[in-house]
Amino acid sequence: MSNEIVKGALYVVATPIGNLMDLSDRAKKVLSEVDFIAAEDTRVTGKLLMLIGVKKPLVSYHEHNKREKGEEIIARLKKGESCAIVSDAGTPAISDPGEDLVRLCASENIITFAVPGPCAAISALSISGLTTGRFSFEGFLSTNKSERRSHLEEVKTSPYTLIFYEAPHKLRDTLSAMLSVLGDRRISLVRELTKTHEEVIRTTISNAIEYYAEKSPKGEYVLVIEGCKKEDVKPFWQDLDEVSHVEYYLEKGLERMDAIKAVAKDRGVSKSTIYKKWNEKR
Numbered sequence: 001m002s003n004e005i006v007k008g009a010l011y012v013v014a015t016p017i018g019n020l021m022d023l024s025d026r027a028k029k030v031l032s033e034v035d036f037i038a039a040e041d042t043r044v045t046g047k048l049l050m051l052i053g054v055k056k057p058l059v060s061y062h063e064h065n066k067r068e069k070g071e072e073i074i075a076r077l078k079k080g081e082s083c084a085i086v087s088d089a090g091t092p093a094i095s096d097p098g099e100d101l102v103r104l105c106a107s108e109n110i111i112t113f114a115v116p117g118p119c120a121a122i123s124a125l126s127i128s129g130l131t132t133g134r135f136s137f138e139g140f141l142s143t144n145k146s147e148r149r150s151h152l153e154e155v156k157t158s159p160y161t162l163i164f165y166e167a168p169h170k171l172r173d174t175l176s177a178m179l180s181v182l183g184d185r186r187i188s189l190v191r192e193l194t195k196t197h198e199e200v201i202r203t204t205i206s207n208a209i210e211y212y213a214e215k216s217p218k219g220e221y222v223l224v225i226e227g228c229k230k231e232d233v234k235p236f237w238q239d240l241d242e243v244s245h246v247e248y249y250l251e252k253g254l255e256r257m258d259a260i261k262a263v264a265k266d267r268g269v270s271k272s273t274i275y276k277k278w279n280e281k282r
């Protein structure tokens, strides 16, 4: 692929999450050659550009102006200008502005290019020491207690490694909620990646709670948590007796004999056992 900037294209450019040396040569080239840059915070990006000696027109693009600015950016792209979108740190569109702009580009057949680089979630996962083969990125939990709880309930039985972003002032509450919903699991608290105080604490949720009862959480965190173990997954029918279990399938639309068959399969018993129970109670 050519490294020439394509007219009318959007470049999604990852920027450092701490260490400036993580800005790739390609990212620098793109930032210096596009017509303009859409930035989450123009002051933050202005500083980055100054450090790398790039002068470029900046357009503010963030959560609160994305609708009108998105349309403005699309109009410029359609006229043939090229644009790079950047966030304050890391990969745009990953718990950061960019997702909507890329979606708009896709619907308008505007070409988009990824300029890959730092991403806190992937970097944290890579040094977590936990299973990396399959994982589920969960972004930030809500500050609203019941929304936070239902998010955790949703992922409770997921067998995949879970990745959350977290701010230090919310860490203690988050860990307590995690313990109460997910139970005590292995967790890697990865903080200040690529910065002077980079640290990985590989422990359990309960030990992390104890640790942070004494110590104030500081810096930016990624929490990487082991997925639910097979033996800890409670089947949905565990609290149902045989007859209620059959009724469950009947309500789902199965014929009586098919429901009995399904129950027998779930429970690992014979069809005649379930049939007998069903007839006794009816």
Ligand code: SAM
Pocket (backbone or CB within 6 Å): 017, 018, 087, 089, 090, 091, 092, 093, 094, 095, 096, 118, 119, 120, 121, 164, 165, 166, 167, 190, 191, 192, 193, 194, 195, 220, 221, 222
């Ligand atoms: N899009 C970004 C990315 O690709 O990494 C993430 C943006 S999100 C708004 C910011 C969150 O990412 C922080 O609250 C923290 O959870 C995590 N984060 C960012 N930089 C980090 C770092 N250097 N060390 C640990 N976590 C970091």
